[in-house]
Amino acid sequence: MEAQAAEAEAMVRVPKHEEEVVWREVVQPDSETMAVSSDGVLIHLIGEGWKEVKAVSISAVTQTVEAATGECDMALTRHSYRAGLWDAQTFATHHWAEACRRGLERTKAVVCVSDGAAWIWAMVIMCFVAPIQVLDWWHAVQRLWAIARTHFSSEPEAAQWVECQKAALARSRLRQVLRAVRTLFPRGQPLPEPVRQAVVYLFHNRRRMDYATCRRLGYPIGSGTIESACKTVVQARMKQAGMRWGRHGAQAMLALRCLLLSNRWHELRPLMCPS
Secondary structure, eight states, X not given: OHHXXXXXXXXXXOOOTTSOOOOOOOOOOSSSEEEEEEEEEEEEETTTEEEEEEEEEEEEEEXXXXXXXXXXXXXXXXXXXXXXXXXXXXXXXXHHHHHHHTTTTTOSEEEEEXXXXXXXXXXXXXXXXXXXXXXXXXXXXXXXXXXHHHHOSSHHHHHHHHHHHHHHHHTTOHHHHHHHHHHHSOTTSOOOHHHHHHHHHHHHTGGGOOHHHHHHHTOOOOOHHHHHHIIIIIIHHHSSTTOOBOHHHHHHHHHHHHHHHTTOGGGHHHHHSOO
């Protein structure tokens, strides 16, 4: 835990005037395209209640082109994680430290896939130069369902409408989707609150919804890696029945879980048995 904090602090600390500057090694990334996703998950702390663990997952993007169809097939591999009970500013330093450790400074494309949380995208813009920003597909579709269930009384009708809008979104036709929403709720009448929230969400993230281009270039459009990380890194160990954690113990466990599931457990031995 202390080693992670020191690593993150070293990445952003400005050297003093009289201090000798030691240049760190910039590592090579695992692939030309790397994927980054962030999210939060709650755990129960003693005396504090439910508090958010912020987590980031970084993955290599492997792309293969089907000879018969010419379509680009994509897979995410070699995942690594960083998670902790941090505020957004502290998490940003750890986010950047993990990105540097994976060589994202030298990769050709950094694809950031997350939900619409403002703090996530502020951190992405701060950490990376010209990142490819993608709103998680499932979160976009979730808003379509909120609209459909507000208007349609039957689930089959709602499902049919959502499928039509998903096809439009897959072709990056958000305007078509918004026009379809307007046909359900005529002008001159206030939108129901769930519909208003969904439309605002989609509109604010419109520049992150070019799914057609992402699929053509072999970029991920789903944040399944961080959703999985929230379950495997945090919930599977720290949200079992009746569990409550002290803040220090929880942070230590999160650091160990990240090392284990990032295949970096060997790095723990020198810290436990220094020469």
